[in-house]
Amino acid sequence: xxxxxxxxxxxxxxxxxxxxxxxxxxxxxxxxxxxxxxxxxxxxxxxxxxxxxxxxxxxxxxxxxxxxxxxxxxxxxxxxxxxxxxxxxxxxxxxxxxxxxxxxxxxxxxxxxxxxxxxxxxxxxxxxxxxxxxxxxxxxxxxxxxxxxxxxxxxxxxxxxxxxxxxxxxxxxxxxxxxxxxxxxxxxxxxxxxxxxxxxxxxxxxxxxxxxxxxxxxxxxxxxxxxxxxxxxxxxxxxxxxxxxxxxxxxxxxxxxxxxxxxxxxxxxxxxxxxxxxxxxxxxxxxxxxxxxxxxxxxxxxxxxxxxxxxxxxxxxxxxxxxxxxxxxxxxxxxxxxxxxxxxxxxxxxxxxxxxxxxxxxxxxxxxxxxxxxxxxxxxxxxxxxxxxx
Amino acid sequence: xxxxxxxxxxxxxxxxxxxxxxxxxxxxxxxxxxxxxxxxxxxxxxxxxxxxxxxxxxxxxxxxxxxxxxxxxxxxxxxxxxxxxxxxxxxxxxxxxxxxxxxxxxxxxxxxxxxxxxxxxxxxxxxxxxxxxxxxxxxxxxxxxxxxxxxxxxxxxxxxxxxxxxxxxxxxxxxxxxxxxxxxxxxxxxxxxxxxxxxxxxxxxxxxxxxxxxxxxxxxxxxxxxxxxxxxxxxxxxxxxxxxxxxxxxxxxxxxxxxxxxxxxxxxxxxxxxxxxxxxxxxxxxxxxxxxxxxxxxxxxxxxxxxxxxxxxxxxxxxxxxxxxxxxxxxxxxxxxxxxxx
Ligand SMILES: Nc1ncnc2c1ncn2[C@@H]1O[C@H](COP(=O)(O)OP(=O)(O)OP(=O)(O)O)[C@@H](O)[C@H]1O
Ligand SMILES: Nc1ncnc2c1ncn2[C@@H]1O[C@H](COP(=O)(O)OP(=O)(O)O)[C@@H](O)[C@H]1O
Ligand code: SF4
Ligand code: SF4
Ligand SMILES: [Mg+2]
Ligand SMILES: [Mg+2]
Numbered sequence: 001x002x003x004x005x006x007x008x009x010x011x012x013x014x015x016x017x018x019x020x021x022x023x024x025x026x027x028x029x030x031x032x033x034x035x036x037x038x039x040x041x042x043x044x045x046x047x048x049x050x051x052x053x054x055x056x057x058x059x060x061x062x063x064x065x066x067x068x069x070x071x072x073x074x075x076x077x078x079x080x081x082x083x084x085x086x087x088x089x090x091x092x093x094x095x096x097x098x099x100x101x102x103x104x105x106x107x108x109x110x111x112x113x114x115x116x117x118x119x120x121x122x123x124x125x126x127x128x129x130x131x132x133x134x135x136x137x138x139x140x141x142x143x144x145x146x147x148x149x150x151x152x153x154x155x156x157x158x159x160x161x162x163x164x165x166x167x168x169x170x171x172x173x174x175x176x177x178x179x180x181x182x183x184x185x186x187x188x189x190x191x192x193x194x195x196x197x198x199x200x201x202x203x204x205x206x207x208x209x210x211x212x213x214x215x216x217x218x219x220x221x222x223x224x225x226x227x228x229x230x231x232x233x234x235x236x237x238x239x240x241x242x243x244x245x246x247x248x249x250x251x252x253x254x255x256x257x258x259x260x261x262x263x264x265x266x267x268x269x270x271x272x273x274x275x276x277x278x279x280x281x282x283x284x285x286x287x288x289x290x291x292x293x294x295x296x297x298x299x300x301x302x303x304x305x306x307x308x309x310x311x312x313x314x315x316x317x318x319x320x321x322x323x324x325x326x327x328x329x330x331x332x333x334x335x336x337x338x339x340x341x342x343x344x345x346x347x348x349x350x351x352x353x354x355x356x357x358x359x360x361x362x363x364x365x366x367x368x369x370x371x372x373x374x375x376x377x378x379x380x381x382x383x384x385x386x387x388x389x390x
Numbered sequence: 391x392x393x394x395x396x397x398x399x400x401x402x403x404x405x406x407x408x409x410x411x412x413x414x415x416x417x418x419x420x421x422x423x424x425x426x427x428x429x430x431x432x433x434x435x436x437x438x439x440x441x442x443x444x445x446x447x448x449x450x451x452x453x454x455x456x457x458x459x460x461x462x463x464x465x466x467x468x469x470x471x472x473x474x475x476x477x478x479x480x481x482x483x484x485x486x487x488x489x490x491x492x493x494x495x496x497x498x499x500x501x502x503x504x505x506x507x508x509x510x511x512x513x514x515x516x517x518x519x520x521x522x523x524x525x526x527x528x529x530x531x532x533x534x535x536x537x538x539x540x541x542x543x544x545x546x547x548x549x550x551x552x553x554x555x556x557x558x559x560x561x562x563x564x565x566x567x568x569x570x571x572x573x574x575x576x577x578x579x580x581x582x583x584x585x586x587x588x589x590x591x592x593x594x595x596x597x598x599x600x601x602x603x604x605x606x607x608x609x610x611x612x613x614x615x616x617x618x619x620x621x622x623x624x625x626x627x628x629x630x631x632x633x634x635x636x637x638x639x640x641x642x643x644x645x646x647x648x649x650x651x652x653x654x655x656x657x658x659x660x661x662x663x664x665x666x667x668x669x670x671x672x673x674x675x676x677x678x679x680x681x682x683x684x685x686x687x688x689x690x691x692x693x694x695x696x697x698x699x700x701x702x703x704x705x706x707x708x709x710x711x712x713x714x715x716x717x718x719x720x721x722x723x724x725x726x727x728x729x730x731x732x
Pocket of ligand 6: 438439572
């Protein structure tokens, strides 16, 4: 089946705008096009394939040099799968990944090893990603040795310097992972990723397991390192407040698809896709005096093994114009405001014409619907900040 | 003021492991009125769960509720109550909702059987009655098609649905007090919103008191009327929720509020509390927050602060209550002066 013409138009437009922005910044460092990853569902003793889970479904985005793009969404929506596919820690089913002009999917073993020096990953659980029988100095040194970046005392010096850079003492190099707290272990994970001098880091929920006070330390550290080393981040998280403090742009995923993508400021000020609206309105606000407009979604996220037809969000959508067309038309990710992309055929403006929607059973013309804008715009800190030591 | 429903007085629950004693809960006092929601907030390891388990007397060896601790509930001291009487209180008068619904449910029984079992243990009616009540309860917690869902096993349900099952179990006997220990921490934010709404709703309906335990100040702000802040096994501040968020007194509470990223704030560098929580086998002398505090002075090292009264409904375990002038000159905390970031 060929793509309907309006769809081609919008995806062309997205690319045109992105190209324009990239030209200004000197081209993206990373460019993902139509990335998909399906996992087979196996049943029975013989492990026969009984369908597939579309964990990531036709995802496209660019990340500019020095930028932080965040992926947010609920458990199972495909964030980790996207991050790992980019590093080819899992093999994507389809799509194209370009890293600084190199086609990552076509690299052989040598090419992959080289590119993994430039692309690193930090995991949520620093405990399980460190070998308990290896000193943290040895763990950090591993990458340095593999990539022949330094030897002997020069390598030792580098390990010390990395530990200090992430806020730990150099002499900790001889200690084992269990001797450290969660926050310290996350710093070790960061030092280890930095050891090979990468340009791009996938941060997969790096602060989700940490306490509030320690989480703030690690967020600040990641931001400082980014500035000092001109790092580019793909930051994966489910905490929308954390994401706001980390990101230049944010992509919201739902059931394997990107449903909204915008500069962080715009996305948080004026979320356009109904799912993003519900997600932001659900975040508890640490101010008992604020009244909230909460959009309570019905039920759970459907299984990615049998996603709903048309707009994957339609069974739970609260948009007042939602109708039968939503179950038939797959909403393209279209530019609703400059640089602000959302996948919703009922949110104005849309390139999916009213005639097309009517042909698909639509009865409600698209309208502009922004239910949580007022609430999100409020700044609510009553007392002046203290404890500004960091 | 009327008699509180639950009053915890100088609770000390210590773990005696080998040569060390972990003073997980170390002199905690608070009370809950009938129909009230009291929040307990604090970072991991500060003793929230051990406090909850102590109230239900579910602390496992080598943990022990030390002598001198009192937990007064409906005129009885739960610390000294005999086991049979305690079993009758558990699930019947006081029930608990845990963070991880999967581990709180038995994988080999249907969820309907497990909810009905609670009603049967406490001797109410026949098997049939108990089942019907279970289905009714599941329906009240918003589970669609409850008759069919009741026949399913825990693994067939989503995390949010399992948490609804636990809530049904917790409320089926219409208890006076529900202890909710991080009831939404394992859930996604949109499901969390559903579950919190449900809890508040059911509380209004049944007039249950709730002890809401969480590390999330947002969840506290939206559910509790009064808040206890814990740090290193102690209560460091207690206040009405509005007061706590508008005028926190304790430097730890203040630090927590400012370290938390907020949706409504512009992107900026976060304020941090330097250092990390000390180990429970080795609480610092004097004020336990001393090393991380930007206001500490010599008295904080010398003297363990008592809970000072800031107002009749507000207490704080900080010497600034009596020497407020030290707040004027914050300094880098000790952990930073020693050159250790974490
Ligand atoms: N190895 C695998 N085999 C089969 N299915 C998988 C595999 N890995 C992931 N999936 C499925 O793919 C979907 C996306 O998973 P993924 O781990 O990317 O989600 P996520 O957004 O990172 O979630 P979380 O927030 O829970 O980390 C899920 O439905 C998951 O069950
Ligand atoms: N079974 C146990 N044995 C030894 N120490 C324990 C045990 N259970 C809890 N503790 C200690 O008690 C302290 C408080 O734990 P807990 O109440 O679970 O904290 P939280 O506030 O995160 O719920 C922790 O430091 C923990 O290490
Ligand atoms: S396309 Fe339809 S169902 Fe999808 S988000 Fe928009 S209004 Fe809702
Ligand atoms: S008593 Fe001293 S060290 Fe403790 S919180 Fe108050 S000012 Fe800080
Ligand atoms: Mg993940
Ligand atoms: Mg706990």
